[in-house]
Amino acid sequence: MTQPHLHVFFGCSAAGTCKHALESIGSGDSVIGLTDSFSFGPIADDDAETRQKWVEQELGYSGWDDITDQSAEFLARSLSHQGGITLWVSRNVASDQANFLWWLSHAEDREVSIVEASCFGILGEAEMLDLLDRAIPLSNERRSSCLTQWRKLQAENAPLRVIEAGKLVSAPASYFDAQLLGHATAHWQKMAMIVGRTLSDFSDAEVYQTGDLVLGARLADLAEKGVLEWRGDLSSMRHCELRLPQDRQAGA
Numbered sequence: 001m002t003q004p005h006l007h008v009f010f011g012c013s014a015a016g017t018c019k020h021a022l023e024s025i026g027s028g029d030s031v032i033g034l035t036d037s038f039s040f041g042p043i044a045d046d047d048a049e050t051r052q053k054w055v056e057q058e059l060g061y062s063g064w065d066d067i068t069d070q071s072a073e074f075l076a077r078s079l080s081h082q083g084g085i086t087l088w089v090s091r092n093v094a095s096d097q098a099n100f101l102w103w104l105s106h107a108e109d110r111e112v113s114i115v116e117a118s119c120f121g122i123l124g125e126a127e128m129l130d131l132l133d134r135a136i137p138l139s140n141e142r143r144s145s146c147l148t149q150w151r152k153l154q155a156e157n158a159p160l161r162v163i164e165a166g167k168l169v170s171a172p173a174s175y176f177d178a179q180l181l182g183h184a185t186a187h188w189q190k191m192a193m194i195v196g197r198t199l200s201d202f203s204d205a206e207v208y209q210t211g212d213l214v215l216g217a218r219l220a221d222l223a224e225k226g227v228l229e230w231r232g233d234l235s236s237m238r239h240c241e242l243r244l245p246q247d248r249q250a251g252a
Helices: 012-024 048-059 064-080 094-106 125-130 140-156 173-181 191-205 212-224 246-251
Strands: 006-009 030-033 085-090 113-117 160-164 167-171 229-232 240-243
Touching: 006 012, 012 030, 012 085, 012 125, 030 064, 048 064, 048 212, 064 094, 085 094, 094 140, 094 160, 094 167, 140 167, 160 173, 173 191, 173 212, 191 212, 191 240, 212 240
Parallel strands: 006 030, 006 085, 085 113
Antiparallel strands: 160 167, 229 240
C-alpha cells in the first residue's frame, strides 16, 4: 500500500492551514508542524536539557521540556515516514530557517522535496494549495551547503540566530535591544505594547526575526539593569509597565 505524502512545516500555524486546505480537497496527505524554535538558545549539541535550562534562565520560561519532547516526536515521525516528504520553508522567518537546518542535520541522505516562499504563516488555504506543485527535489549541492551553514552556526553557538541580507547568521542576546528601546517613551506603557510594536516592525520589513518570548525577556533584562524603569510584574508582559528613566528623559 502506498504511504501518504508527508508535508513538514517548521511552524505550527502554517501546518494547521495546510492541513485544512488538504482536507478541503479530499487529500490523504499528512501534515506535521514543529513548535520549537532553534533560532534561539544553545545548538552546539542536541542535548534537550541544556536548551531547557537556557530557556528557563535566559527567557524565564519553565515549560520548555514539553516543547523539546514535541521536537523529539516531530523528528522521529518525520524521519521514520516511508512515503514522500515535502519540506515547507519560509525564506523570511528566522525560526523556519533555523528549524529547517536542524531537521536536515538529522536527515542524513533522506530524499526530500522543498517548497520555499515568503512567510507561510500568513497564507490562506487557497494560497497553500497553489504552492503544492512548486515542490522541487532538494539537491545534493543545496543539502551540502545547508549542512555547512548549520555546522558553522553550531560552532558559534550564539544566543540568537537572525536573518541578515537573506541569510541566517548568529547574533548576540542584545541584538533587538535598540529596536525595543526605540519604542519606549517617557510615559508608562505595557511591556506587551512595546513587544507588539517591535513585532509590527518585523511585519513591516517582511522579515520575521523572533517572537514575544525573546523580546519580553530582553525588556525584562533591560529593566533589571536600570535601562528602563518598570512597575508591576516583570515576568508578565500584560501586567508590567515600562518607561525611559527620568534622567534619560531630561537629557533627551
